[in-house]
Amino acid sequence: MDAPKAAVFLSYASADAVAARRIADALRAAGVEAWLDENALRGGDAWDAEIRRQIRDCALFVPIVSKHTETRSEGYFRLEWRLAVERSRLIADDRPFLLPVVVDDTPEQGARVPDAFLARQWTRLGEPQSLDKFAARVRGLLDAPAMPSPRRDAIAPVRLARHRFVAAGLAAVVLAIAGLTFWTHRSVTFPARASMSEPPPVSSSPAPSPKAIAVMPFDNLSGRAEDAWLADGLQEEILNALARVRDLTVISRASTREYRGTARNLREIGQRLGVGSVLEGSIRREGNTLRLTTQLIDARDDRPLFAANYDRDLGHVLDLQSKVARQVADALSATLTQFERGELDRVPTTSGDAYDRYLHAVALMRQETPDDELGVVEPKRLLREAIALDPEFADAWALLSQAHGWTFFATSKPEEGASAKDAFERAFAIDPALAEARLARGIYELYVTRDLDRAIADFDEYSKLRPSSGIAEAMLGFALRRKARFDEAIAHFDRAWVLDPLNEAYSGGTLTTLLALRRYPEAIARIDVFRARFPTRHRALFTQARIEGQIRGGDIEPLRRALAEHGHLLDAAGRTGVEAEIARAEARYADAIALWATVPEDDAMDRAQTIASLYWAAGDAKNSSRAFGKLERAAAAVLESSPHDVDALTYLAVAQSMLGAHADALATVERAERESPQGDDVVNGPRVAFTRAVVLLQSGRVDEAHAVVERLLRTPFGAPLEFFGDPPGIDLLVKDDPRFDELLHHPPRL
Numbered sequence: 001m002d003a004p005k006a007a008v009f010l011s012y013a014s015a016d017a018v019a020a021r022r023i024a025d026a027l028r029a030a031g032v033e034a035w036l037d038e039n040a041l042r043g044g045d046a047w048d049a050e051i052r053r054q055i056r057d058c059a060l061f062v063p064i065v066s067k068h069t070e071t072r073s074e075g076y077f078r079l080e081w082r083l084a085v086e087r088s089r090l091i092a093d094d095r096p097f098l099l100p101v102v103v104d105d106t107p108e109q110g111a112r113v114p115d116a117f118l119a120r121q122w123t124r125l126g127e128p129q130s131l132d133k134f135a136a137r138v139r140g141l142l143d144a145p146a147m148p149s150p151r152r153d154a155i156a157p158v159r160l161a162r163h164r165f166v167a168a169g170l171a172a173v174v175l176a177i178a179g180l181t182f183w184t185h186r187s188v189t190f191p192a193r194a195s196m197s198e199p200p201p202v203s204s205s206p207a208p209s210p211k212a213i214a215v216m217p218f219d220n221l222s223g224r225a226e227d228a229w230l231a232d233g234l235q236e237e238i239l240n241a242l243a244r245v246r247d248l249t250v251i252s253r254a255s256t257r258e259y260r261g262t263a264r265n266l267r268e269i270g271q272r273l274g275v276g277s278v279l280e281g282s283i284r285r286e287g288n289t290l291r292l293t294t295q296l297i298d299a300r301d302d303r304p305l306f307a308a309n310y311d312r313d314l315g316h317v318l319d320l321q322s323k324v325a326r327q328v329a330d331a332l333s334a335t336l337t338q339f340e341r342g343e344l345d346r347v348p349t350t351s352g353d354a355y356d357r358y359l360h361a362v363a364l365m366r367q368e369t370p371d372d373e374l375g376v377v378e379p380k381r382l383l384r385e386a387i388a389l390d391p392e393f394a395d396a397w398a399l400l401s402q403a404h405g406w407t408f409f410a411t412s413k414p415e416e417g418a419s420a421k422d423a424f425e426r427a428f429a430i431d432p433a434l435a436e437a438r439l440a441r442g443i444y445e446l447y448v449t450r451d452l453d454r455a456i457a458d459f460d461e462y463s464k465l466r467p468s469s470g471i472a473e474a475m476l477g478f479a480l481r482r483k484a485r486f487d488e489a490i491a492h493f494d495r496a497w498v499l500d501p502l503n504e505a506y507s508g509g510t511l512t513t514l515l516a517l518r519r520y521p522e523a524i525a526r527i528d529v530f531r532a533r534f535p536t537r538h539r540a541l542f543t544q545a546r547i548e549g550q551i552r553g554g555d556i557e558p559l560r561r562a563l564a565e566h567g568h569l570l571d572a573a574g575r576t577g578v579e580a581e582i583a584r585a586e587a588r589y590a591d592a593i594a595l596w597a598t599v600p601e602d603d604a605m606d607r608a609q610t611i612a613s614l615y616w617a618a619g620d621a622k623n624s625s626r627a628f629g630k631l632e633r634a635a636a637a638v639l640e641s642s643p644h645d646v647d648a649l650t651y652l653a654v655a656q657s658m659l660g661a662h663a664d665a666l667a668t669v670e671r672a673e674r675e676s677p678q679g680d681d682v683v684n685g686p687r688v689a690f691t692r693a694v695v696l697l698q699s700g701r702v703d704e705a706h707a708v709v710e711r712l713l714r715t716p717f718g719a720p721l722e723f724f725g726d727p728p729g730i731d732l733l734v735k736d737d738p739r740f741d742e743l744l745h746h747p748p749r750l
Contacts, residue, residue, distance in 0.1 A: 006142050009058035010036040011080040015068040019103040022131060023062070024410045030135035032142065048223045051076075051262060059142055063117060070112050078267050079225035083261045085116045090262065092536065101125055101134070107266035167329035210298060214251040215239040216271065217260035218292075220280035222748045231283045233359030234292065234320060238279075240326035243468035244343045247334040250468035251275055252500035259582055270299025272503055276306070279328060288314050294324055295514050296331055305329055305331045315352030322346075334637075349396075354389035358396050365403070374410055376403040385482050394434050397427035409447045412644040417448035435465040439472070446479050450680050454477045470499040484682045486513055486716065504534065515723060516683075517750045518715040520551045525567070538569040539724075544580060546723045554745035556585040573599050581726050589618035604634040607650045613729035616658065624658070627655045631655040646676045646684065650691045654730060662699035668696055686718045697740070706739045716750055719743050 007674055008027055012020040021037050027034040035054055037047075055061065061084040069077065089099050102108075102124045111118070123134055215238060215335045218231040237254055241252040251273050259269065266278050281294040291314050296305040308327060310320055322344045336344070349355050367375045383400040388391055394685035401423035406415035421444055427437035442458035445451040456479045456623040463472035477492035493509030500506050507530055514523040527544045530537070545562035549555045561576050570578070580595035593614050601607045614629030635652035638645055649672035657665035669692045678685025689708055696705035712718030720728055721744065 001042060005585065006059045007033040007035050007054075007140060008060045009032060009054055009080075009084075010062050010064065010075050011073060011084070012036065012064040013068045013075055015065065016064050016066050016103060017065070019125075020064055021594070023064070023103075023125065023315070024132040025133040027138060030132075030139045032135060032138055037211040045666070048221065051080065052083060055080060055089060055206070056263070059097075060099055060138060061088075062099045062101055062115070062138075065100055065106055065111060066104050066424075067106055067121075070106055073112075074226050074457075077223050080222075081114055082228070085114045086258060086260045086303045087262065088116055090258065099138070099141075107392065107744060109507045118369055139696060140274050144420065154483055158538055158583065167543055171613060186363050199578070202390055206412055208270055208274050208276040208300070210300070211247060211331070211334055212249040212275040213242065213277040213279060213328070214256050214273050214275045214299075214440070215242070215253070215279045216256050216264070216281070217253075218280075219261075219626070221282050222285040224285070227283065227285050229363040230362045231281075232363035232601065233282065235522075236318075236362050237321040238281075238324050240466075240569040242279075242328060243466050245329055245334055245336060245340055246467045247336070248329065248468065249275075249499070250330065252468075252470045254503035254505070255500045256502075258502065264295055266302055270436075274498075276300055277328075277332060279324075279336060281324075285314070288422045290317060291315075291641075292324075296328055313352075314356065318347050318349065318352065349386075349393040349718070351393070352511070354386040354393050354396065357386040357389070357532070358393065358399070361386070361396075365399070369707050374406055376407055379403055389506070392430050392507075394427045394430035395436060397423045397430065397438045398434060398436035401427065401437070403441055405440060405443035405447060409443075412642050412646075414644075417444065418598070420444045422450065429725070435462055438462045439609060440463070443477070451481050452479055452680070456483070468499055469497040470503070473499065474506055474509060481509070481513060482681055482683055484716070486517060489513060491580075504537070515721070518548050518748060523547055537592060538566060539574075541566045541569075543723050550721065550745070554585075556582055559585075577726055584617075584732070585616060586725070587617075590690050593618075597689070603650065605631060605638070609654060609725065609731040612655075613732040614656065617732040617735060628655045628658045632659065644675050646672050646688065649675065650688060653695055654733070657695040657698045659731070662695065665695045666699070682715075686712060686715050687720060690720055691716065691730070693740075694730060697734055697737060705737075709743050710749075711740045713743055714745055714750070719747060 008379060010020050010024055023038050024034040035058065037051065040675035042606045043650035052339075056508060063081050063084070064075075069075075072078075084175040091097050091115055096119050098116060100113070100120055100122045102122055108118070110123055119719060123130075123137075125131055125134060127334060215235055218235045220228045220231040226610055239253055242248055255273060262579070270276060278297050278299045279294060280297065281292060284291045286294075292310040292312070292551055293308070295307040295309075297303065298305055306323075306327060310323060311679065312320065325344055326336075328334075349358070358375075361379040363450065364382070365375060365379045372472055376578050380400060380403050381626070387400070390396075401420045404416045404420035404423060406518075407413070408420060420440065424444060426436050427434055427440065431437070438458045439462045442462065443454045445455035445458060456476065459472060459476040459479055463476055466472050473492045476491040477496065480486075480492065481489035489512055490510050493506070493513070496509070497503070497506040504547040509522055511526050511530075514520075514526065524544055524547055529538050531540050531544075534540070542559065542562050546560040548558040552558070559578065563582065567575050568579065574600050578594050580592045580599070583592040584596060593611060596607070596611060596614075608631035612631055615624035615627055631651055632655035635648045638648040639652065642648065649668055653668040653672065656668060657660075669688065672688045672691070673685075676684045676688055678689060689712060693705045693712070696702075696708065720730055722728055731740075731744055734744075
């Protein structure tokens with residue numbers, strides 16, 4: 001079973017064993033060492049450890065995708081895939097590692113595979129000739145020096161769905177769906193810091209305090225992939241218990257995720273995360289018995305501080321997080337207040353089955369799936385089951401409220417807001433002091449009722465009760481930003497990133513705020529920090545180039561230079577997107593249209609507005625009208641199911657105006673303004689105001705349009721500038737107006 005460093009690991013579902021053997025035979029015939037376990041699902045600790053070692057040591061990982069993997073929601077191959085994805089995050093971008101293979105007609109679109117697989121070029125194997133070609137390609141990859149791997153995730157911006165407003169945006173944080181678009185309904189990911197002039201290093205101290213602690217991903221030693229959620233749920237609950245202790249600083253889970261299944265240098269981890277202590281753990285489930293093993297280590301000198309085993313019947317694991325948290329606090333000589341002792345002693349439910357489902361929901365809450373990009377559908381189901389088993393389970397009610405709140409944030413569906421309210425009210429009725437219910441109510445107040453003062457009060461109180469919560473700090477920052485309290489917001493954004501330093505989703509609040517305030521040099525300094533912390537996130541190079549171009553009044557040269565110097569780091573779609581952006585800046589509108597035609601459409605409204613605006617700028621009235629008609633139909637279709645969707649309303653208003661229905665367009669703008677009034681939302685409101693200005697200009701009411709522009713010149717978030725990808729197109733509709741040009745290319749610093 002030994003796999004040399006040049007071996008290829010084949011991961012497959014048991015039903016695909018024949019196909020896996022054919023691939024292995026072809027590889028071996030080409031002189032490639034192929035490893036696959038033909039003793040299907042033998043199980044046991046030794047077998048599990050050997051699989052993990054093989055994945056850790058192999059040169060290439062080949063997941064075999066088929067109708068069999070599509071139909072199986074669980075299976076050991078999914079654990080293998082997860083381990084490989086985790087390892088890939090430690091591998092340089094210029095080295096190929098993941099090589100997905102499809103052995104039947106399973107479509108790539110919507111496949112039930114990790115996102116990292118979708119970011120690679122897939123190989124489809126059918127005829128014997130294709131096997132030989134694949135084997136030769138693998139042989140070439142193993143023999144060649146480091147080379148760019150075919151990654152789609154390097155595409156200039158990664159944007160989520162169609163939302164183009166900068167709302168409070170923590171859906172990206174909590175649900176790990178961070179987008180990289182400035183005008184997006186969700187947040188953006190880039191650096192943050194408490195001091196606006198001094199960005200944070202990866203670790204702020206060469207000798208971190210032992211009371212700063214990171215909880216590593218718990219290992220699942222059961223040999224069953226279906227137990228992985230139990231390890232994740234217990235890790236999260238123990239981390240949350242430690243986060244209640246004010247005398248400790250606890251790094252959030254997202255920053256430790258990359259260390260799952262890897263050999264760990266704890267000193268390096270401590271320096272990178274800024275912690276002096278590391279808690280490791282593992283679970284082993286045998287029948288109805290669970291053993292949790294933990295070890296606390298001083299990361300400064302690898303000295304063990306304690307190790308403990310906890311054996312529990314699966315129906316009696318309710319006190320595990322409290323036991324571990326107390327032992328860690330004692331080992332680190334952390335002071336526990338009377339309130340904190342009460343918090344740790346609190347038992348959330350007396351039902352082991354309810355707690356089992358709650359832990360499962362906690363583990364899944366932030367993991368998007370092909371059918372659920374928010375990652376809340378399955379957690380909602382599990383939480384409802386938990387509540388059915390114990391209707392007095394306040395923590396489950398609070399988490400269910402948060403899931404509904406994030407769904408409302410993404411969909412604007414009133415029934416989701418109503419469900420969020422009902423759930424947090426149930427939680428408060430059971431436990432009026434529950435901190436997590438405050439978080440849930442704050443989300444509801446921020447997004448559903450838009451009661452910013454109450455949201456700020458709830459988030460502030462939650463941050464005091466959970467002093468190591470990055471979510472608390474980020475939510476408080478987003479709420480404060482909507483109140484135009486920008487410097488206060490930045491301080492909280494920065495604190496969130498300190499608490500979760502390797503979580504990209506926490507890096508965007510400060511950057512987007514600096515850009516909105518037109519503090520471009522400070523924004524570039526933040527990107528420098530981001531690049532130092534995430535050196536393989538090459539899209540930051542292109543974001544920086546766009547900001548440099550904006551400093552120079554809309555100069556495209558920095559982006560052109562970035563493409564020449566770093567374009568090889570992007571895949572074909574990414575390079576094409578930047579080329580189209582440069583073409584439109586150079587008024588080569590027909591070239592831009594042709595380039596976009598080769599890039600897959602990920603959003604009907606966004607692409608329709610871009611193409612329609614390019615045709616309009618090129619003077620092609622016929623095709624422009626056709627494209628704006630398409631935009632009108634796409635926006636109307638969205639509004640049929642989501643009538644409060646402000647994004648769709650602004651798209652619709654632009655389309656109506658460009659098709660000559662100016663009165664209808666202004667009525668649609670007014671409807672959008674009622675949904676997102678600038679007085680209540682200083683982040684999204686200005687975007688609607690800009691749409692009004694465009695409609696007024698197109699209808700010939702130039703003075704009124706310029707009056708709106710004059711106000712936006714002095715308003716943060718007042719211009720639809722795109723620093724994370726292709727411009728939205730609406731700016732082309734005002735390209736010849738000098739007042740709009742001042743707002744778009746020469747706005748004053750605020």
